[in-house]
Amino acid sequence: DVKVTQSSRYLVKRTGEKVFLECVQDMDHENMFWYRQDPGLGLRLIYFSYDVKMKEKGDIPEGYSVSREKKERFSLILESASTNQTSMYLCASNQRGTGSNGYTFGSGTRLTVV
Amino acid sequence: GQQLNQSPQSMFIQEGEDVSMNCTSSSIFNTWLWYKQDPGEGPVLLIALYKAGELTSNGRLTAQFGITRKDSFLNISASIPSDVGIYFCAGSTGSSNTGKLIFGQGTTLQVKP
Secondary structure, eight states: OOOEEESOSEEEEOTTOOEEEEEEESSOOSEEEEEEEETTTEEEEEEEESSTTOOEEOSOOTTEEEEEEETTEEEEEESSOOGGGOEEEEEEEEOSBSSTTOOEEOOOEEEEEO | OOOBEEEOSEEEEETTOOEEEEEEOSSOOSEEEEEEEOTTSOOEEEEEEOSTTOEEEETTEEEEEOTTSSEEEEEEOSOOGGGOEEEEEEEEOSOOSBOOOEEBOOEEEEEEO
């Protein structure tokens, strides 16, 4: 069964901490994405990557960075966590192309920053 | 960033009722997708539409790709409690090779037994 795995379902971190959210996919997909989900705002794209070591900013990249050293792994980094980064974070992947094949999502990481 | 206009934002219905939700865009899309997100999980693909006018069913779910290519709707017939969740529409303009989708804001569905 193909899947996207996010390493943590729930995280609680303190303000100012450096936070790593990990995502691994086993489908040999070229593209990987990080979204955050907030009530009433839908899914907002933070960063995406279409190849190893390649990354592009999405709609809300401020306060975040990413790393893609291997094809199967895409990490989201909160350089200095703040309370307004409390949210549900979703990782997704798909094959290179026009998006017509849709995404496969992970189960999400609910991050609380206190 | 660009988002699709999805409505309604939320629905609270009685079990057995039919449900309808839709998405509109100012841009033309080549692909429309509908996802469902169960509480505490990631979204899962329900239906994919690839052709203007296309009508596709998946069990009690039916979705259509609008003729103008700027809209899509999803219908759920005879709702049951497990239909509870958030439904997202998503579209691809096909104009890039990055595979990036554009999402609606979601429709939260609650079903009263």
